[in-house]
Amino acid sequence: MGYLSPIIPGVGVPLKPGAYFCECSCGLIGAVGVVGAFYHQRETGQGQHVDVSKQEAIMGLARVQLDRYPNEGMVQTRSGMPRRGPAVTRCKDGYMVQAGPQPHEWKALIQFIAGPDMNEYERFLDEESRGKHWAEFIERISSWMSERPKDWIYHNGQAAGAPITPVMTSEDIAKSPQSAARHFFIEGTHPVAGKLTYPASAYRFSASPDSVDRTAPLLGEHNAELLGNPLSPNRVTARRPGKNTKRILEGIRIADFSWAWAGSHATELLASLGAEVIKIESMNRIDFVRKMSFTTGQRFDDINASNVFNDLNLGKLSIQLNLSKPKGVELAKRVVSVSDVVIQNMRPGVMEKLGLSYEALRAIKPDIVYLSSSTRGSVGPERNYSGTHPTLRR
Secondary structure, three states: OOOOOOOOOOOOOOOOOOOOHHHHHHHHHHHHHHHHHHHHHHHHOOOOOOOOOHHHHHHHHOHHHHHHHHHHOOOOOHHHOOOOOOEEEEEOOEEEEEOOOOHHHHHHHHHHHHHHHHHHOHHHOOHHHHHHOHHHHHHHHHHHHOOOOHHHHHHHHHHOOOOEEEOOOHHHHHOOHHHHHOOOEEEEEEOOOEEEEEEOOOOOOOOOOOOOOOOOOOOOOOHHHHHHOOOOHHHOOOOOOOOOOOOOOOOOEEEEOOOOOHHHHHHHHHHHOOOEEEEEEOOOOOOHHHHOOOOOOOOOOOOOOOHHHHHHOOOOEEEEOOOOOHHHHHHHHHHHHOOOEEEEOOOOOHHHHOOOOHHHHHHHOOOOEEEEOOOOOOOOOOOOOOOOHHHHOO
């Protein structure tokens, strides 16, 4: 990642991703493996050794860059990356990140910045032309943003449909009305450090809310409790060891309404554990990742030829439905009625408008597990804000 970063004109030295990026990524992959092994143990009584390669965990997240060598024989470098995508620019009181992976989002961004002077920005709308004039575009947008504060740009830009966000400081996040609305920060009293504010969970369960009921332990804090009262073997469910060569999620069916990157990667992990994942797609609003390809260029004709899409959707099935039509929604509900899980990562309100909300699908399949993932979550003042990984990872 350092070899490919940053994509900033005039900056030649590599930059390391912030904090413990590699450790966190490896931990997430390890957690998936542990959950898989745990369910295997519950079914068969057999334990397993889960071997995680940190290098492979990171390569899984840098797959698009790595794909270029086996597909094209190209060793990609930061100096050879196209400069026409996300951009970080200084504003009056900080920095902003702009990204518009879809044409309508990029157009909204340009219209927001251009205002009544749209004719001066027309050449930045087309992707090829934008690449030719990228330096000029950055100069114009930097000049415009330098006169405006980040909060004004953020909220007004999102209202205009532009996926734009500030580079947030720790203070910004801690004082965010969105964080407060989701009760993300909680207070706890530590026996040595006193009262502290802690981040809570990044997920919310509708029927079984999670909670953090105690602070982090001191070294050896529970020695007397644990050594004086050894852990009871009755807490471990004993099962007769059996031979089971099935992948652990075989027999689980997932109706996958997700698209783009994060949702597709999540369901790909579940498919690798044996789940039957049915990707529900539409030609009316085609997954824009199907139009991305570093192998054949951005203007290839076949939507099935994108190595980016194919790499994010290994092991899945696909059905094409027009969800703007009642018949398409009816067929989608039929898929859900014989599924165990529904996953979607659309903006809050989209599935509701389609008649595919959790409440609507629960009426069809009472025990359905419904996962929704969005930029800011489904509650709070910023619930409808849009974004992609370039705006979120800052």
